[in-house]
Amino acid sequence: MPSSPSRPSSPSSRSSSSSASARKRLLISVAVAVAAVTLGIVSWQATAPEERPDRSSSPSAAAAPKGSDVHAELAKLARREAGDKLAVGRADAPVVLIEYSDFKCGYCGKFARDTEPELVKKYVEDGTLRIEWRNFPIFGADSQSAAKAAWAAGQQDRFAQFHAAAYADGAKEKGFGRERLLELAREAGVPDLERFEKDMAGDAAVAALQKDQEEGYRIGVTSTPSFLVNGQPVAGAQPLGAFEATIARAKAQAKAEPQAADGRAAK
Template identity: 25%
Template sequence: MTRSNISTLKLTMLAMAGASLITLAACSDEDTSANGIVQPDAAQAGTSDAAGSTVQAEEPAGTDPEAASEAAPAAQTSESSSGQTLTPAAEVPESSGSVDVADLMSEQALPDIVQGDPEAPVTIVEYASMTCGHCADFHENSYPAIKEAYLDTGKAKLIIREFPFDPVSLAAFMMARCAGDDQRRTAMVDVLFDQQSTWATAESPSQELLKIARMTGMGQDEFVACLDNKELQQQIVDVQKKGETEFGVSATPTFFINGAKYSGSMSPENMAAAIEAATPTN
């Protein structure tokens, strides 16, 4: 099945479930400083995301793609729900620090949406921006294998937290939060990453997001009402601020794997190695 077909299938499932979508009116000419969205510091500028915002997205030490491909396979493998195996990288990527898991899992301005078994021994928290090209790259090239090998098998759980770098990303996250229950919100995030190239850099991102909203059964009035929800907007900004001030998040994607911090898109092999290293032995 092609990626386009997968996106269409997810949209169809959302529509059949009666998912209500999000509004994009929030993507107007509002002053970004007014909504509290963190802008990347010029001194930390690195790569550019899909919407043109410059963000730091360094590859963590030990995650060089060529080095990973040349490394000998690790002895331990993880079997996915489909019977395929994911071989972790021979060396665990070097983290850029760590935070206490209890602090990381403290109450947020918005409830966390957990993918996988809530009681899984390994917790992965991803801070992402919906317009971040590196985030889309991870969800396209690494997430499916990680989901099969670890989320679907109860070995790990994934939580995606909002860290918008621009008003368009904020609007997309609001749209996902308005999509309905946890399953619908997760599906909407998948669709938005899948179709990022069609809306994130469009001349009128709001119109492109509205098209996606309509395909899921959300009317224009619902869409506008969602994006005009100032309380939801502030809650997303508060999630971002907590990630920045308490956990040192300054780039997207940033992953915490049982508290160990990794910045930049991770290959499935490198993430698998980090998950295996974080898995309790008893």
């Protein structure tokens, strides 16, 4: 028997599908907008590219939205790529800290020297934490050059060493011109300096930098350093204890979510 000709979808079904799609787009837009408000608040020990009034104690800062749906959207920014050259820690770690930073930012350097090594020692080494760096240069040509150099060092598995050298106390005051970047690459132990220069000046470095920047601007990053810990925004080089508390909460929540899912499945 010949099959019946397919009928075009009815206006009501098309309308229903269109409405569902529109609602989904609206929810995503709202989540990103709320994230922008949350991360756009310049808080204690964060450096902006130009002078801005301190809003950390303003009513708008105190009333920043904190919806779990927003944090869930932001948590999806964790790339968890096993071969990520600008990351340290297990790809399946329960907590991911995303760091948006600039090599000319003084507070970024403070975090890199004082806090980050402690987080690596305490949480990365035991598998709890993964740190993913995002180059977010906001202080002009030197910032851009240093970011591309860090990426280029990463292509030879020396990003962490370059990161440490570029954030050493007093390093940023020496600038990030070509000769200085080569000096930092040598200090970081980059084996092939000719390749380093080629990578630094190549299109791939520009594309990687643009990807990080666009991600940060899309969610409202306006100052450095800025962080996401499993989607929870943290602005500024806050004390070690603040990060420890945030990581502990994120770990507990990550552990509770599979248990809650198992409980629902058992019913």
